[in-house]
Amino acid sequence: MAGKKTIALFGATGPTGRHVIEEALKQGYNLSVYTRDARKLASFAGRVEIVVGDLQDQRAIAKCVQGADAVISALGPNSLKVQGDMPVMHGLTHIIAAMKHAGMRRLIQISTAAYRDPRDGFAFNTHAFAMLFKVIARKGYDDIKATGELVAHSDLDWTLVRIPNLKDGPAAGGVDVGWYGKTRLSTKLSRGNLAKFLVDQVTDRKFVRAAPGIANH
Template identity: 85%
Template sequence: MAEKKTIAQFGATGPTGRYIIDEALKHGYNLSVYTRDAKKLASFAGRVEIVVGDLQDHSAIAKCVQGAYAVISALGPNGLKVQGDKPIMRGLTNIIAAMKQAGIRRLIQISTAAYRDPKDGFAFKPHAFALLLKVIARKGYEDIKATGELVANSDLDWTLVRIPNLKDGPADGSMDVGWYGKAKLSMKLSRGNLAKFLVDPVTDRKFVRAAPGIANH
């Protein structure tokens, strides 16, 4: 029997994180999960490896990614309160450095329409959504944009998964995937469908070095 692959997961304690953990366990992956607060992952104790640290803790990040086949990051600005200058981009810079040190190439990172891909056309709703975010949460918008650029300019086997508004809900697989302005993409996505889309490309090469938008049908 083939050895089980390990995924290192960041952004695990947010509302989406638990869906990703469940989906990865369902696929039979080992999980190394990074958090600032182990208590928030108490329900997964014994089923995943929990590594405690913040996004500036180089040795804890290195420990989390050691031996992993891929990194899934659900890190994103926390609502309207962004502490400091581009904390997600800075944290991801440390994660990418640890990945390179450990020889890990696969990175799957959540993003939004705030990051524009060269393949995009013009789409009114995502464009308006990004502009609204820029107005009401400028620091968050700039962090998402800078994080997308950091990932896209890296030499890793990256995928940026750009998402609309998230809601709780299971994975039913009814998703549209494509580029803004080219594909018909709604402004809603269930966390279960997102988790499925994040875990599936761990071994699927279809969206390597690509930034698809995804949404519920």
């Protein structure tokens, strides 16, 4: 059991975020959840602390992070239409600044194969998928890549969790974890399995300062 440590969660109102909230509550964490629209989290009212603001609101971000033991960020381009120029990377810049100001070190961020880890080999399927994404959603690709580099070059205890295609579903059947081109990783991942892996990383030190790929077993 995690005791009563606190997680600050960003990107909470997307379909993955809701799974992360449920998993974190199940594991016994307190949650400070950041959102632009508190109504989207009405079903969790009274069970989590809700902080309202956008990714430019440095004061609200600082309030969300204050007193937390770790940040989980499920921020990512969740559609092919990315608003503005690298919104996730710019949002993470503010989150990292708030973490440093609060003396907090643990950051877990969702990423994809658009960001490469030095331990990766060459995986044709993964490379082809990343290149296709680059062509059809250039802004999203660039944002994921820039966000990964920003996090990896910070001096935080970071983990980038690189994911394939997400599908709705519970945490079941376990996940394979490793490096593209070296580990056999499928092209599917359930949101429940992703949420469990993200929350588990709060206390698991195995992938600190690394960017593992994960997929359904």
